[in-house]
Structures are given as C-alpha cells and as structure tokens.
Amino acid sequence: MMKDFSGKVVVVTGGASGIGYALAEGALDRGAKVVISDIREDTLAEAVATLSAKGEVLGVKGDVAKYEDVEALAQAAVDRFGKVNVLFNNAGVFAAGVTWEVSLEQYDWVIGVNQRSVIHGIKAFVPRMIAQGDECHVVTVSSGAGITVNPGFCSYSMTKHAVLALNEALWLDLQTQGVPNVGVTVVMPGVVQSKIMFPEKTSGALEGEVAQRLSNPVLAAVEASMRDAVDNGLPRAELVRMVYDAIGNGDLYVLPNFTDEGSQAIAQGIALGRATAQNWYPNLIAPLLESMKEAAQ
Numbered sequence: 574m575m576k577d578f579s580g581k582v583v584v585v586t587g588g589a590s591g592i593g594y595a596l597a598e599g600a601l602d603r604g605a606k607v608v609i610s611d612i613r614e615d616t617l618a619e620a621v622a623t624l625s626a627k628g629e630v631l632g633v634k635g636d637v638a639k640y641e642d643v644e645a646l647a648q649a650a651v652d653r654f655g656k657v658n659v660l661f662n663n664a665g666v667f668a669a670g671v672t673w674e675v676s677l678e679q680y681d682w683v684i685g686v687n688q689r690s691v692i693h694g695i696k697a698f699v700p701r702m703i704a705q706g707d708e709c710h711v712v713t714v715s716s717g718a719g720i721t722v723n724p725g726f727c728s729y730s731m732t733k734h735a736v737l738a739l740n741e742a743l744w745l746d747l748q749t750q751g752v753p754n755v756g757v758t759v760v761m762p763g764v765v766q767s768k769i770m771f772p773e774k775t776s777g778a779l780e781g782e783v784a785q786r787l788s789n790p791v792l793a794a795v796e797a798s799m800r801d802a803v804d805n806g807l808p809r810a811e812l813v814r815m816v817y818d819a820i821g822n823g824d825l826y827v828l829p830n831f832t833d834e835g836s837q838a839i840a841q842g843i844a845l846g847r848a849t850a851q852n853w854y855p856n857l858i859a860p861l862l863e864s865m866k867e868a869a870q
C-alpha cells in the first residue's frame with residue numbers, strides 16, 4: 574500500500590483540467606514527479622506551466638481513445654523519469670442523449686474516451702508496473718453514474734459501469750495471478766466542480782450535435798441541472814484527499830459523495846464489495862479467491 578509518494582512517478586490522463594489537474598497537483602504536493610496527458614494542447618501547456626511551480630512535470634499530448642497514444646505516454650514517462658508508479662485513468666467526457674437518437678459517432682466518441690481508454694491504460698502500464706516490481710497503483714475515475722442510470726445518461730452511464738467492472742476484474746486478476754505490487758482503486762464521484770459540461774471543446778466533430786441535443790426539452794433540462802450541479806459540486810481538493818487516502822489504505826472503492834440516505838444506501842449496497850466478498854450478494858467470491866490464490870503459488 575502506497576503511503577509515501579515522494580520520488581514516485583504519477584501519470585494523469587486528462588490532466589489539463591478539473592479532477593485530473595487536481596490529482597496532478599495532489600501528487601506534486603506529496604513529493605511525486607508528474608506526467609500529465611491531454612488531448613488539448615492549449616490547456617495542457619497552461620497546466621504544465623502552472624503545475625511546474627510545484628515540482629517536476631512533463632506534458633504529453635495524446636488521445637486516450639488511441640492505443641498508440643497511451644503506449645507512447647507510458648514510454649515518455651519511463652524515458653523521462655525511469656519508471657511509473659501511479660496511473661490515473663482520468664480522462665472522460667459526458668454528453669446527454671436519448672438512447673436511439675445518439676449518433677453512432679457520439680457513441681464511439683464516448684466509448685473511446687471513457688471506456689477503451691481504460692483498457693489502453695491497463696495494457697500499456699500494468700505490464701510495465703509488474704516488471705518494475707516496486708509499489709504501483711492504478712486509479713480509474715468512474716462515476717456515481719457507474720452504479721446508477723439517470724435519464725439522458727445512456728453513453729456515459731454505460732461506459733462508467735463498464736470501467737467499474739473492468740477495474741474490479743483487474744483487482745481480482747492481480748490477486749489471483751499472484752501480483753502483489755500493483756494496487757487498484759476505482760473512484761465513483763458524485764458531482765465535482767470541473768469543466769465536464771463543455772466536452773465539445775475536445776471533439777470538434779460533435780459541435781453540430783449540441784443545438785440538436787438542446788432542442789430536446791428533457792435533454793436541455795438534464796444539461797442545465799448538471800451544469801448547475803457541477804458548478805456547486807464537491808470541491809476537487811476534497812475528492813483528491815479521498816483518493817490519496819484510498820490509495821494509501823489500499824481501498825478498491827471510493828464511493829460517490831451522495832448526500833441523501835437513500836443514495837448512500839444504494840452506493841454501499843451496489844458498489845461496496847462487488848468483487849471483494851464484503852457484500853452479501855457474491856458470497857461465492859471469497860472461497861474462489863482463496864483457491865485461486867493457492868493455485869497461483
């Protein structure tokens with residue numbers, strides 16, 4: 574369990590803005606060296622300039638939806654700093670839509686940035702971490718929408734559910750394949766202050782869809798209430814503290830910051846322990862884990 578970040582190398586995708594920027598800042602505050610990657614060159618350069626006041630920072634432009642860019646990111650981090658200890662699979666996008674109206678291009682865009690990106694991160698970074706053999710951790714930012722489904726959230730919820738399951742699978746595989754040096758945390762924030770409601774800035778091809786989307790009164794209402802909720806969401810520093818505490822404690826889950834009792838109960842009932850046998854439902858996991866660990870020895 575990684576409690577001391579000084580001298581560690583931390584990579585953050587989507588690190589030029591919002592939660593990713595704050596996670597990078599949190600790493601520098603804890604003495605780490607940081608690599609931030611983003612699809613936007615302008616905000617990436619600004620972020621590298623401001624973060625550099627706190628420590629060593631490398632910026633790498635790239636699109637997480639492309640495997641070759643994520644592989645190049647891992648190599649750039651190793652070339653510059655010699656290793657990678659923490660990967661934050663953080664880049665993500667949201668666009669409201671009606672299941673049958675969302676264009677195939679928009680589905681592909683959201684699946685690429687939110688879901689394939691995490692497959693890319695695991696494949697490019699985890700083998701390097703296993704070969705390194707020192708303390709490493711993969712953190713993926715899913716969402717409260719990874720355990721709930723709201724109207725207008727089709728592509729977003731689908732991809733955030735998928736990466737929650739993928740990271741639970743990663744956690745189980747690392748245990749059962751006998752890999753002790755790589756930890757896993759999946760973060761399911763509720764609503765956090767960020768620029769997530771302006772995703773078209775990262776995908777010019779979708780600009781034409783905004784007006785069409787907002788002409789649907791339900792979607793317009795969803796986006797308006799989301800913009801308001803994000804503006805008044807959890808301060809990023811608070812989420813960052815929760816995430817670094819979870820890495821230090823080796824926690825698989827950072828549960829959503831839902832405030833009402835019903836939502837908290839849903840989060841705990843559904844999310845906590847799906848893969849860890851802390852939950853009453855998959856009680857077959859515990860003996861299975863034990864027997865697979867024995868097999869790996």
Ligand SMILES: NC(=O)c1ccc[n+]([C@@H]2O[C@H](COP(=O)([O-])OP(=O)(O)OC[C@H]3O[C@@H](n4cnc5c(N)ncnc54)[C@H](O)[C@@H]3O)[C@@H](O)[C@H]2O)c1
Binds near residue numbers: 665767770806
């Ligand atoms: N803000 C919230 O309320 C909230 C809640 C739950 C989960 N999340 C998740 O948090 C993560 C970070 O989002 P945020 O809220 O900070 O939003 P944000 O828009 O402020 O930051 C996302 C960053 O990702 C970058 N990005 C977008 N597409 C990319 C691509 N193809 N390749 C590389 N970088 C790309 C953007 O340029 C931006 O810098 C996302 O995965 C999001 O789904 C956010």
